[in-house]
Structures are given as C-alpha cells and as structure tokens.
Amino acid sequence: MFVNSTRNVMRSSFLQRCKSTLVVAEHNNEALNPLTLNTISAAKKIGGDVTVLVAGTKCGPASEALSKVEGVTKVLVAENAAFKGFTAESLTPLVLAAQSQFKFTHILAGASAFGKNVLPRVAAKLDVSPISEIIDVKSEDTFVRTIYAGNAILTLKSKDPVKVITVRGTNFPPAATSGGSGAVEQAPAGEYASSLSEFVSQELTKSDRPELTGAKVIISGGRGLKSGDNFKLLYDLADKFGAAVGASRAAVDAGFVPNDLQIGQTGKIVAPELYIAVGISGAIQHLAGMKDSKTIVAINKDPEAPIFQVADIGIVADLFKAVPELTGKL
C-alpha cells in the first residue's frame, strides 16, 4: 500500500515535471491575435512549461508581446518568407521540427480558422487524434468539448502520447499581457517553403468595430432584417454600445453581410456580456455559437420563435419599430 502510493506520488511529480505545452501563436505579422492569450490560459491549466511558437514573415510584434505574457517560459521565433499566408503545408513541418527537438506533451492552438487549419494536419503527421475545440481541461489527458451543435458535453480521455488540441477561446480567460519574462529563441531552422500550396491574396472585411470573438456586446441580425441596407439599423444601435455586429447564416446566405460575420456552428463562437438577436429565429445551429453569452436579448415579432427559450429578455415586436426606438433611447 505504502509502496504503491509512494510510486504514485513519484509518478505524478515526474509527469508534472515532464509536461510541456507548445502553443502555436496566431498573429497577422502586425499584432498578436488575442485568442492566443486564451489558449495560453488553457496551456497553463494543463500545467508544465509553456512554449509559444511564432511563425510568419514578420514576427517581431507578436514575439515581443508574447515574451511578456505571464506564464510563457519560452518564445520560439521562425521568421521566414515561407510562412506567407500562414499555410498549413508550410507551418506543419516547422511544428514537427519543434516537436522533435523539444518533445512537447501537448500542442495547442486557438480554435479559429487558423488553428483548425493547421493542427489536424500536425496531428495526422504525428499519428495521433486531434482534439477539437475544448471548453475545459480536467487533467493532462482529460478534456471537455461540446458535441451535437453544443447540445451535449463530452469528456474525453486521450491515450495518445502527444495531445494535439484546439481551444475554444470564449471558455478560457486571456492570460495577463504583463508580468512574464519568456526567453526569445530561434525556432529550428529548415526548408519550410511548401511545393503543395502557395498563398495568392486575401480580401479582408474592413471594420472599425471591435472584433466579433472578443467583443463585449454583439448585435446580430437575421433574415428578419430583409436586406443588407437595413443592417444600418443595427450599426446605429451598435454605435451606442461600441458593439460588434454579427449575423445568422440566413442573413449571410441572402448576401446582407459578408460571411465572416456569421455566428453559429459553422461560423464564429462568441460569448459576450450582451448579445442582442434581432430578427433571428434561434435555430439550433445559430444557438451553438452564442448561447453562452451572459445576457441574451431577443427582438422578434414571432412569440413562438425558439430564440425566446434562451433569451433573458425577450421583446415581441416589429424590429423596424423596436430597434430605432431602442437606439433613440440610449
């Protein structure tokens, strides 16, 4: 009995010492994406050292910011023209090179378009199962995620030697951006240019509004808005709150707004302090993206709309009257 428990204590302190996580940072060569800070918090919850990998054509701003983040032990920097456009085909061999040098037990990235693109490829190359969009860490091998569009919660235990995980940012607080003193080092050098894919160009939606996934207040519009021009009603209301504007898939499909505004199972997952759903019925795939918001307000003319089942405050009204009235009163 005594021998067994001593062995267990030794084993757990050995594991504690051996745990080490690589966080693949997301940035745009100019600034760090805040999702990386939430991902670092998930890494800290796993325990052990946290190393962050910054790859891109210009890594200075992100690596400087990351070296100051609390809990970051080391920042590996890979500045190379090969990483233009952050393609999965160029980044994967870099992550694998870092993995073979440092033997991390966990490799994490935020569950954004970037993380979802790169990490499953890394997992396949390591011959392990990727673990998608965790919402909690129970222990070093046990994680929680949602399934069935957020309608069931699954706790899974991974037996893989390396856990490759994407992290749902809204479920972890951002790590403090000061107080850390991570050592900045060069990532393993190599020939990372891919012959398989090449970044050609991108079209970004320009907006002065806060980024959707980090916004404290979000006003979302659905098919009930009837046209793209009518979204002006929501922009006027959003200006009063300094809010971001989102949309349902029906609004995106109808061409009212670009698809990077889509919230839901196949769009962005958000959890702001206040979510105002306007002319949105509340389909299960939409709720999957917003039902963890602190306070949900729904404006809909149909009292039977499913959105009212998750709303804290429901206004049964014609949005074309209710929204301007609300804007006027604020």
Ligand SMILES: Cc1cc2nc3c(=O)[nH]c(=O)nc-3n(C[C@H](O)[C@H](O)[C@H](O)COP(=O)(O)OP(=O)(O)OC[C@H]3O[C@@H](n4cnc5c(N)ncnc54)[C@H](O)[C@@H]3O)c2cc1C
């Ligand atoms: C695989 C899959 C993935 C999907 N992923 C997503 C996703 O990520 N995000 C997403 O949003 N959807 C997603 N969908 C689509 C989803 O099923 C719904 O079709 C969509 O969310 C409906 O959008 P909506 O609520 O804007 O439109 P509708 O369901 O048409 O609802 C419009 C609402 O507006 C109200 N309304 C109309 N006029 C007014 C008015 N004048 N004043 C007040 N209220 C008014 C109506 O009462 C109605 O409730 C997905 C579907 C599938 C199959």
